[in-house]
Amino acid sequence: MPSKIFSATTFGLDSQLIEVEADLIGEAAKFIIVGLPDTAVQEARERVRSAIKNCDIAFPRRKIIVNLAPADLKKVGPAFDLPIAVSVLITKRYLELFADDQKAVFVGELALDGTLRPVxxxxxxxxxxxKLEIKRLYLPQQNADEANLISGLEIYPVKNLAELVKHLKGKSIIKKLPPSDFKKISGSRPVLLFAKIKGQQQAKRALEIATAGNHNLLMVGPPGSGKTLLAKAMPELLPPLTIDEALEVTKIYSVSGLLSHNEPLITNRPFRSPHHTASGIAMVGGGSFPKPGEITLAHRGVLFLDELPEFPRIVLENLRQPLEDGVITVSRASQTLQFPACFTLVAAANPCPCGFLTDAEKDCKCSPGQILRYQKRVSGPLLDRFDLQIEVPRVKFIDLQSEAAAAEIENILQRIDKARKIQLARFKDSQQKIFTNSEISSQNIEEYCRLDNQSKQLLKEAMFKFHLSARGYHRVIKVARTVADLTESKEIKIEHLAEALQFRIMQEN
Incomplete structure (x- = not known):
């Protein structure tokens, strides 16, 4: 009689329930795994065989067939080691599951000595x-706290196969984890880098607005002006993730294998800074079995592209659709997956190849042709997706000698926190899953961002004078909404719109 237990495998960021069936047939000593297993799953045969023997249990000398269903879904990774071992022991009649364990799910990689390794x-x-109302989960103890973030489950942390066998036979008990308490998990928020920024008041203001509303920011300036420091300081201004956001981000890092077992819940917003040699797949995700790329790893956080024109144009163009939709679709012959990609894009660039075109103290050595070719490396449609664009000048000597006032930093943090809370309250009842002003769709602009007649007239004049695109029009309004939130104003006033336009005009020239 074949045995049947349950396991699970990831499919993009989601998971699929897998039935693990085992049967003993014939006398030939063979071990076969079917059901589209990859190399790691095929190699489970040797790990399972060794683990069972090292538990002082005789391995069956008959032909073993293990089927992983559904058979048309590719099975990837070593997480099937544990359920395969348990199903073999049930088929061998060494184990018999109690009623509560017959619908339990088993996942885990086995070492040769039977120790469980995290997956x-x-x-x-x-x-x-x-979602499926399955209560019980047996898994490696290193993964237990991560699984325990989901309430209503019975999580059993397992050290090794021998311990699990004794538990399933009723000879000993593995204690299930108590419910997780989110209140004990909090994110830190140091402001060490922001305090090191000298001068650059306009850049600090742009950083404040970008942080408050998750607006994309482009900084252009000569080498050494502090563009990279400004970008790296941005995560210090961002508030910790909300619980919903934290679970989203944690799931991404878990699937990618980047989650620390010591910190099962990510509470600080991601900051990703890929090198300009990164490939398209590394940036947007993909592979034969698609995995998240940098834009998904930056979800709910910051993606910083230093030396923007140095990135291959095709890589930059891949960012256009995710910047609009907040998701990236990865299509392969056998499957199509969607990964979330709602991030704040921060980029830094020199104005020319030598970097000194806008420097008041050092002459530029580039020819007009070189400057034009360099600036054309970044397409107009991508530039149009930057809500804020600023020039970052060389830092003056007098500013280098100054110290950042603690009161100034505290005031900025307070304004950002208040603006964020205003936005969370604004979108609380929205049918769309949005958290900040930058995520407002063009269809909902009028609902959340109403302008008075005076502001409408100013925006109309700006559109004609600076040739704003329709996208630019909407993005200016959303930035103005954030500026208004920073002043705790319910209405978008003309001064809020004027400041938003100030950070857009250079882009349109």
Missing amino acids: TGVLSMATLLK
């Missing part, structure tokens, strides 16, 4: 179990 994607699997 990726556990949070996604736990989310699936709750």
Whole structure:
């Protein structure tokens, strides 16, 4: 009689329930795994065989067939080691599951001595179990806290196969984890880098607006003006993730294998800074079995592109659709997956190849042709997606000698926090899953961003004078909404719109 237990595998950021069936047939000593297993799953045969023997249990000398269903779904990774071992022991009649364990899910990689090793994607699997109303989950103890983030599950942390066998036979008990308490998990918020920024008041203001509303920011200036420091300081201004956002980000890092087992919940916003040699797949995600790229790893955080014109144009063009939609679709012959990509894009660039075109103290050595070719490396449609664009000048000597006032930093943090809370309250009842002004769709602009007649007239004049595109028109309004939130104003006033236009005009010239 074949045995059947349950496991799970990740599919993009989601998971799929897998039936693990095992049967003993014939006398030939063979071990076969079917159901579209990849190399790691095929190699489970040797890990399972060794782990069972090292638990002082005789391995069956008959032909073993293990089927992973559904058979048309590719099975990837070593998480099937544990369920395969358990199903073999049930088929061998060494184990018999009690009623509560017959619908339990088993995941985990086995070492040769039977020790369980952590696997990726556990949070996604736990989310699936709750959706399917499956209560019990056996998994490596290193993954237990991660799975326990999902309430309503019975999480059993397992050290090794021998311990699990004794538990399933009723000879000993593995204690399930108590419910997780989110209140004990909080994110830190140091402001060490921001305090090091000298001068650059306009850049600091742009950083404040960008942080408050998750607006894309482009900084152009000579080498050494502080563009990189400004970008790296941005995460210090961002508030910790909300619980919903934290679960989103944690799931991404779990599936990608980047989640620390010591910190099962990510509470600080991601900051990703890929090198300009990064490939298109590294940036947007992909592969034969698609994995998240940098734009998804930056979800709910910051993606910083230093030396923007040095990135291959095709890589930059891949960012256009995710910047609009907040998701990236990765299509392969066998499957199409969507990864979330709602991030704030911050970019830094020199104005020319030598970098000194806008420098008041050092002459530019580039020819007009070189400057034009360099600036054309970044397309107009991509530039149009930057809500704020600023020139970052050389830092003056008098500013280098100054110290950042603690009161100034505290005031900026307070304004950002208040603006963020205003936005969360504004979108609380929205049918769309949005958190900040930058995520407002063009269809909902009038609902959330109403302008008075005076502001409408100013925007009309700006559109004609500076040739604003329709996208630019909407983005100016959303930035103005954020500026208004920073002053705790319910209405978008003309001064809020004027400041938003100030950060857009250079882009349109």
